Amino acid sequence: MGKSGGNFLAGAWLRTLAVALCAVLMMLGLSGCRNIFALPPCMPPEFTVTPSEAQPGDRVTVSAPDTKCDARYGQDAQVAVEVLDKSGTPVLKELAPMTDDGGFTFVFTVPAGMSPGKAGVTAYPYNVDWCDDTGVNNRAAPGPQTLVQVSCAQRLVPLIIRGA
Template structure:
């Protein structure tokens, strides 16, 4: 019985070790995160406008028809002052124009943009969506939120 428990424990450790992967083990078509986005300017006034866009990814993220990007803007108080959805193409490219509220608190803020309602990354560098069967659940994993700094100035 002791031999059986020891063998089972060793097998579990080997299986766990076999599950450890690195980004370099996957072809580029699978190691695909959302393309980086950019702001039209890094400073905007409360009540002003801001354009956010991303070029198509150089990999194959396979976002599909009807994909959307979720864009959020936080002001200097840490409050989310804008949350918008915009169309995103299959390769992750998008462009959106946002109006900041006149009540935005001036100072250092942040803009984030990420695929809406999609499990788009995991800690191994793989796009979790590639090869998922229809009807499977989405499980969010630890990822760094794509963001860019934005300085909000007082309303003009």
């Protein structure tokens, strides 16, 4: 085989390599918008509500431990806590400090006049796209927000309201 045969084989090898590389890039592109080499998703930690039954005027604690992943919510991170009555109407909406890793403790007094029945408490990182599953820190930019809260990630912990 002469010099031209060697050039042909080298060229064929390079074309094969280029086709294989294009195929890999296409597969990565078709796998969705998620980077498959990124860290696993870092969702907010699960929170607890204590006690699970209370009456108007009682103090209730909502708390969560730090995450086991690298949440990076920031040094000024806040958690939004909402108490919903038995019809799902918010009766209390407050912000509280949260650690960079999502831990927090928030104490509230059950509002007077809250009707007996099964109410609920929800807590989620404030100004963060917390329903994202890409593992990316999605801190919202300052100014008016256009985030839409997606119910798929909202956790509602029951709080039974007893009559006085």
